[in-house]
Amino acid sequence: MSIELRSNQQVELSGTCKVEDMVLHSLSPKYRSLNIIISLVIGFVMVAIILLLAIQPLFSMPQKYLDYYYIAVMAITFLTLWSVLHSYFADPKKKYAIREFDVHFQSGLLFSSTVSQPIMRIQHIEIERGPIERSAGLATLQVYSAGGANHAFEIPGLVYEKAIELRQFILNHKDVSQNG
Amino acid sequence: MDNSDFSQNNEDSQQVAELQNGEWNKLSPISIVYFAVRSIFDFATTFFYLIPVLAINFNKIKEQPLIIVVVAACILIIFIVMGVLNYWFYRFRVGSDRIEIKQGIFKKSHIDLPFARIQNVKLSQPLYYRINDYSCIELDTAGSAKQEAKIVALKTDLAKQFRIKILETATESKSDAFSSIASADAGAASNEVILNHRSMRDLVIHGLTNNRIWIFLGALAPFYGSISDFLSQFFESIGFDAEAYFSIETQAWWEFGLHVLSVAMLIMLVVVSFSVVGAILMFYKYTLSKTKDRYIRRSGLLTKHEVSMKLSRIQIMVQAQDWLDVLLGRVNLSFEQNTSGVANANKSDGQMSNKLLVPSVTIPESLALMKNAMPSQTLAEQVFKPISKRYILRGLLLIALPVGGLLFTAIFRNDLYVAASVACSAFVFIGAILVIRWKRWGYSYDKEYFYIRRGLFGVNYYCFPMYKVQQAQFKQSIFIRPYQLASLKVVLASGAKLVPYMPASDVKNIINCILDQLVIDKRSWM
CATH class of the missing domain: 2.30.29.30 (Pleckstrin-homology domain (PH domain)/Phosphotyrosine-binding domain (PTB))
Structure with a gap:
C-alpha cells in the first residue's frame, strides 16, 4: 500500500521475463522411475492376490470367480501398463x-x-x-x-x-x- | 430493525461501555426461548430420518392418544430444560479488544475472539425476539467454522452499537497508519446510506423469475404423505375421477392433451405462487445500505436477517440473468467474498454470508451498484471478444455425436427412418444449444479488471479486479494447440472461473498482466 513498494514497478519493467519465456527446471530424474516402480508394484500385488485366490487349494472360490477372474487380471495389467507408459512420457x-x-x-x-x-x-x-x-x-x-x-x-x-x-x-x- | 432509529445514542454507547467492564455477563432470560427453539431444530435435523418410521406406525400410535400427549409433553419439557440449562451456563465477557464466550452444558466451550479477527458481524432477529426487540449477534471469523461465536440475546439498539464498536476496533487495529482517520470518522461509521431497497413488486418479480419453491418443498417434506391423501380424498368428495380424466382410451388425443396441459398449467401456477411467497419470506423489506467501508443487507419477513460485508472483501461481482429476467429486464446482482472457511457454505443463498444478493434489480440500478462497489470498473462499456468457434466443434464431437449415435443404435432395429430422424434432430438440437452457448461466451479486460460473459438462455456477467487473483492457469490440449488456442482458469478466493478456447496469445497476455500487477500492487485480497 505504501509509496516505497510501488517502486517495484521498475524492477519488473526492466526484467523482460514473460511467463512464456521462463526457463523451466526439470524434476528429479528419480521421480519418473519411482512412479513407474510404484505402478508396477501395485499392479503386481493386485494380480498376485487375484491369481493366488484362484489357484489356492485351501477353500473353493465361487464358480463365477473362476470363470471371470482372468478378465480382472487383464484389466489390471492393462491399467498398470497404461500408467507406466503415462509416467514414462508425462513425467518428463x-x-x-x-x-x-x-x-x-x-x-x-x-x-x-x-x-x-x-x-x-x-x-x-x-x-x-x-x-x-x-x-x-x-x-x-x-x-x-x-x-x-x-x-x-x-x-x-x-x-x-x-x-x-x-x-x-x-x-x-x-x-x-x-x-x- | 428500522434504519430511521439508527442514530448515535449516548445512552446506548454508555451501555456498550458498561458491557466492556471485563465482568462475566449473563444473557437476558428471553434467550431461553432461543435455546429451546434451537434444540428443537437440532433435534429435528438429527432425527429427521425417524419421520418415516413414525409415519408407518401412525395408525398404531393414533389408537393411544394419551401416550402421544405424554411423550410430546416430556419432549417439550426436555427442550425447555435444555433451554434453561443453556441459558444458565452461557456467560460472555467483553474486553476492550476481545470478546470471550463460555457455553455448553455437557460439552463446555470457551471462545476467545479478538475483535481484529472478526470478519463479519451479522444481526438476526427471529420472530419471538421481536416482541421485546432483542437480537442475536453472530460473529464470523476468517478462520475455521468452529470458531464461530454468537451472542444470543441483546437489546437490538445495544446490539447495533456493539456491532459498530466491534467493527471500528477491527478496522483500527488493522490499519495503524490510518488510525487517526478512522477515529475521526468514528462518528461517520454509523451514518448509513441506503443504496437500494426492494418493493413488493420487485419481490413478486423475483419470485416469478427465480424459482424459490424449494423453501416450501423443504418445509413441507414431512407432510407429503398426508397432502396426497388429502388431495385424493378431496377429489373423491367433489366427484372428480382422476383416472378417467387421464385415460387415453376413452377420449380423443386432443382432449387428453388439453387435460395434461391444463394440469401442467395448474401445477405451474401453484409452483410460481409458492415461489413468490418464498421470495417475500426471504427478502421482505429488503434494504442494501452502505457505511464507510461495508455493505449491509437487511431483509426477512419472519426472521429478520442482517448481513454485513466489508467492501474490500468482495472478490467478484456477478450479474445473473435467467431467460425470464432477460425478457423482464431484471438482474440478480451478487457480491461474493471468500468461500474457504465459511461456516455456512452449504446454506441457501438467502442466508449465505459469503454472498450478498440484490434480488431482481433493473439493469441501470445494477450498473450503479457495481459502480459504487468498484468505481474504476467499466463493465457497461466493455466490448466482449468471442471465443473460438472450435468450442462448438468440441461440443459436437463430445456430446452431440455420442448422443445421436446412442439414439440411433437404440432405435434402428425397429425403424431405420425414425432412428435416423431422431438421431439427426437430437444432433441438430444439441448443436443449436452449443451455438447459443458459444455466442454467449465472451471475455474482456482492461488494466485493472477482467470481465466474463457466459450463459445459455440467460446471460451472466462476471467482473473481478485482477489483483484479487489467487492463482492463474494456462490450459491447452494437443487438440487445440495447432490452432493457437488455450483456456484460462483464474482462481479467486470465492471460487474458480474458466474461459475456454481463447486465443493462446490472449491467455498469456492476461496471465502476464495479472502477475505483473501483483508485483506492483501489494493490496491484500481481503
Whole structure:
C-alpha cells in the first residue's frame, strides 16, 4: 500500500521475463522411475492376490470367480501398463520455474497446463513426504492460497534439500512476510 | 430493525461501555426461548430420518392418544430444560479488544475472539425476539467454522452499537497508519446510506423469475404423505375421477392433451405462487445500505436477517440473468467474498454470508451498484471478444455425436427412418444449444479488471479486479494447440472461473498482466 513498494514497478519493467519465456527446471530424474516402480508394484500385488485366490487349494472360490477372474487380471495389467507408459512420457513434461514474485508448474501430456502462483497470495506451505518418497530422498512441495484446497499448487518430485530451499525462499519472501 | 432509529445514542454507547467492564455477563432470560427453539431444530435435523418410521406406525400410535400427549409433553419439557440449562451456563465477557464466550452444558466451550479477527458481524432477529426487540449477534471469523461465536440475546439498539464498536476496533487495529482517520470518522461509521431497497413488486418479480419453491418443498417434506391423501380424498368428495380424466382410451388425443396441459398449467401456477411467497419470506423489506467501508443487507419477513460485508472483501461481482429476467429486464446482482472457511457454505443463498444478493434489480440500478462497489470498473462499456468457434466443434464431437449415435443404435432395429430422424434432430438440437452457448461466451479486460460473459438462455456477467487473483492457469490440449488456442482458469478466493478456447496469445497476455500487477500492487485480497 505504501509509496516505497510501488517502486517495484521498475524492477519488473526492466526484467523482460514473460511467463512464456521462463526457463523451466526439470524434476528429479528419480521421480519418473519411482512412479513407474510404484505402478508396477501395485499392479503386481493386485494380480498376485487375484491369481493366488484362484489357484489356492485351501477353500473353493465361487464358480463365477473362476470363470471371470482372468478378465480382472487383464484389466489390471492393462491399467498398470497404461500408467507406466503415462509416467514414462508425462513425467518428463512436469517442470517448474521460480521468478522473483511467482512460482510456476507445468505438466500434462495431452492436456497441458501451466499453473502460476503469485507468492504474495500464498497462505501456507507444506512439504509432504511419503515413505517411498523419503527412501528416494524426494519431497512434494504444496502451496495453499485462499483459492482453497482444490486449487493447491503442488510441485512433486523435488530433491528434499531443494524443496527445503524453495520453502525457505517463499517464507523469506517479503511479499509473504509483509503482505501475506 | 428500522434504519430511521439508527442514530448515535449516548445512552446506548454508555451501555456498550458498561458491557466492556471485563465482568462475566449473563444473557437476558428471553434467550431461553432461543435455546429451546434451537434444540428443537437440532433435534429435528438429527432425527429427521425417524419421520418415516413414525409415519408407518401412525395408525398404531393414533389408537393411544394419551401416550402421544405424554411423550410430546416430556419432549417439550426436555427442550425447555435444555433451554434453561443453556441459558444458565452461557456467560460472555467483553474486553476492550476481545470478546470471550463460555457455553455448553455437557460439552463446555470457551471462545476467545479478538475483535481484529472478526470478519463479519451479522444481526438476526427471529420472530419471538421481536416482541421485546432483542437480537442475536453472530460473529464470523476468517478462520475455521468452529470458531464461530454468537451472542444470543441483546437489546437490538445495544446490539447495533456493539456491532459498530466491534467493527471500528477491527478496522483500527488493522490499519495503524490510518488510525487517526478512522477515529475521526468514528462518528461517520454509523451514518448509513441506503443504496437500494426492494418493493413488493420487485419481490413478486423475483419470485416469478427465480424459482424459490424449494423453501416450501423443504418445509413441507414431512407432510407429503398426508397432502396426497388429502388431495385424493378431496377429489373423491367433489366427484372428480382422476383416472378417467387421464385415460387415453376413452377420449380423443386432443382432449387428453388439453387435460395434461391444463394440469401442467395448474401445477405451474401453484409452483410460481409458492415461489413468490418464498421470495417475500426471504427478502421482505429488503434494504442494501452502505457505511464507510461495508455493505449491509437487511431483509426477512419472519426472521429478520442482517448481513454485513466489508467492501474490500468482495472478490467478484456477478450479474445473473435467467431467460425470464432477460425478457423482464431484471438482474440478480451478487457480491461474493471468500468461500474457504465459511461456516455456512452449504446454506441457501438467502442466508449465505459469503454472498450478498440484490434480488431482481433493473439493469441501470445494477450498473450503479457495481459502480459504487468498484468505481474504476467499466463493465457497461466493455466490448466482449468471442471465443473460438472450435468450442462448438468440441461440443459436437463430445456430446452431440455420442448422443445421436446412442439414439440411433437404440432405435434402428425397429425403424431405420425414425432412428435416423431422431438421431439427426437430437444432433441438430444439441448443436443449436452449443451455438447459443458459444455466442454467449465472451471475455474482456482492461488494466485493472477482467470481465466474463457466459450463459445459455440467460446471460451472466462476471467482473473481478485482477489483483484479487489467487492463482492463474494456462490450459491447452494437443487438440487445440495447432490452432493457437488455450483456456484460462483464474482462481479467486470465492471460487474458480474458466474461459475456454481463447486465443493462446490472449491467455498469456492476461496471465502476464495479472502477475505483473501483483508485483506492483501489494493490496491484500481481503
